[in-house]
Ligand SMILES: CCCCCCCCCCCCCCCCCCCC(=O)SCCNC(=O)CCNC(=O)[C@H](O)C(C)(C)COP(=O)(O)OP(=O)(O)OC[C@H]1O[C@@H](n2cnc3c(N)ncnc32)[C@H](O)[C@@H]1OP(=O)(O)O
């Protein structure tokens with residue numbers, strides 16, 4: 001049987017969402033480890049005043065592609081952008097491009113989606129479900145298609161505690177929902193959204209569940225695989241440890257905690273933190289594409305790409321390692337010293353929000369106002385609380401995912417492929433991974449230089465001294481107020497002072513005697 005790289009040699013691949021976090025890693029790995037791949041078509045839209053070609057060029061210039069560039073400086077010639085806006089009819093692909101794709105493409109990887117947790121239902125449905133439907137219609141026109149790989153999420157069925165590698169019945173028939181929402185205005189949709197999503201926490205997980213159903217409906221005509229990653233984090237090994245380029249999921253939380261802004265969050269210390277490194281997800285995705293094309297399973301195979309059941313790590317342990325890493329490798333210009341705690345208790349969390357978030361923010365904004373600057377800290381905290389509020393559902397409970405198909409796939413790989421496309425998370429050393437992840441957020445998300453760490457440490461020492469001074473002044477102030485009002489407090493105060501004085505005199509006398 002052909003190895004994975006041998007299989008992709010001479011093949012044309014189509015990728016949606018290639019400019020996104022996971023899409024980029026997929027393009028890079030494909031070009032680096034399957035150098036025989038013929039063409040990588042990427043569906044891209046122009047954005048923020050940049051043409052699609054400019055966006056793809058910029059993407060390939062980024063550090064992530066350094067290793068491919070070293071191996072093959074002409075790698076960019078294999079990447080062919082195709083203009084597409086996935087929310088438009090026919091995905092807004094030109095008829096010429098449709099003809100070309102229909103004739104050439106052998107494997108489709110569908111990564112594009114809106115991953116926002118606060119996306120209005122209509123838009124989430126348009127992108128995550130209707131665009132998937134349209135892509136499947138395009139796939140059915142592809143004469144040489146061998147595999148269609150759809151990226152879902154392990155949380156598509158987060159209303160269940162135990163999740164098997166099967167496609168569960170959808171919460172509603174997707175076609176019925178699409179037809180109903182078509183005539184409703186945005187206000188009506190907003191009103192019925194909570195009723196529709198039911199036990200799911202957001203429109204994202206809801207529409208991803210519907211998308212799986214849409215994919216299943218076509219699985220008798222196409223060879224389909226569905227990959228369900230849990231919480232995708234920085235890379236573990238490839239192309240280098242700790243690569244990450246966004247604030248999504250835990251990354252934003254780590255950064256906010258490292259900057260000393262986030263001090264408390266609702267999460268369960270003992271709940272499994274089902275993080276999965278992005279390179280593991282991409283290796284599994286490429287292997288699943290290969291397996292699907294070679295074996296053509298009769299029905300869609302689902303792969304739960306998770307870590308919890310195999311190599312569990314908990315939010316409490318993550319908190320410890322994140323804090324320890326940022327104390328050793330501080331971020332620049334921290335607001336306060338990093339010192340965050342998680343708690344599952346609502347009231348304790350509210351207390352710390354008041355004391356450790358709102359009070360310092362108010363004080364800092366007061367300082368900004370007095371020094372003629374615009375107050376901003378309270379606004380930052382309000383946004384942070386909104387973001388954290390949307391994540392707490394996932395950090396306060398745990399799920400159990402079956403991963404038999406992942407084990408089966410691993411068993412099918414040759415020893416060489418198992419190394420080259422490693423998705424065996426039993427080998428993952430969590431403390432080392434979390435340290436590289438935090439350093440990755442510093443280097444690649446915040447673009448901070450590691451050589452500035454001594455200055456960042458100096459800044460933390462300055463913050464510690466400010467805190468000591470502030471706490472001492474506060475204590476003295478409280479005590480003064482207390483003493484002025486209570487005779488008993490005054491008596492205790494004089495008693496303590498005279499005791500200290502007696503001790504001092506005693507030590508002075510005894511040291512004179514011994515000399
Ligand atoms: C106490 C600390 C100890 C640490 C240990 C404990 C850690 C617990 C961590 C728990 C994490 C749990 C994570 C669960 C994730 C479940 C995942 C389900 C899996 C998936 O399938 S999908 C991927 C997940 N999707 C997301 O993560 C998207 C979530 N984000 C959103 O929905 C929106 O961004 C949000 C939060 C609603 C904010 O919207 P908005 O206010 O409109 O802001 P923008 O998105 O436009 O962003 C503006 C600007 O801010 C940056 N940004 C975004 N998020 C953050 C953040 N969390 N922190 C800091 N900055 C953030 C963003 O990049 C933009 O920057 P620009 O420079 O582009 O303007």
Ligand SMILES: NC(=O)C1=CN([C@@H]2O[C@H](COP(=O)(O)OP(=O)(O)OC[C@H]3O[C@@H](n4cnc5c(N)ncnc54)[C@H](OP(=O)(O)O)[C@@H]3O)[C@@H](O)[C@H]2O)C=CC1
Nearest residue numbers: 017018019020021022085086087111112113152153229232
């Ligand atoms: N990140 C995570 O933790 C997890 C992600 N997943 C799944 O993995 C997949 C990839 O996620 P991730 O890379 O993190 O997401 P990103 O948000 O980083 O990337 C989304 C991609 O979709 C593209 N896209 C969005 N809207 C459109 C549109 N209207 N037309 C054309 N392209 C569009 C974006 O293009 P553009 O650059 O133009 O905006 C981008 O390339 C998704 O399917 C997600 O559900 C699953 C589990 C966890």
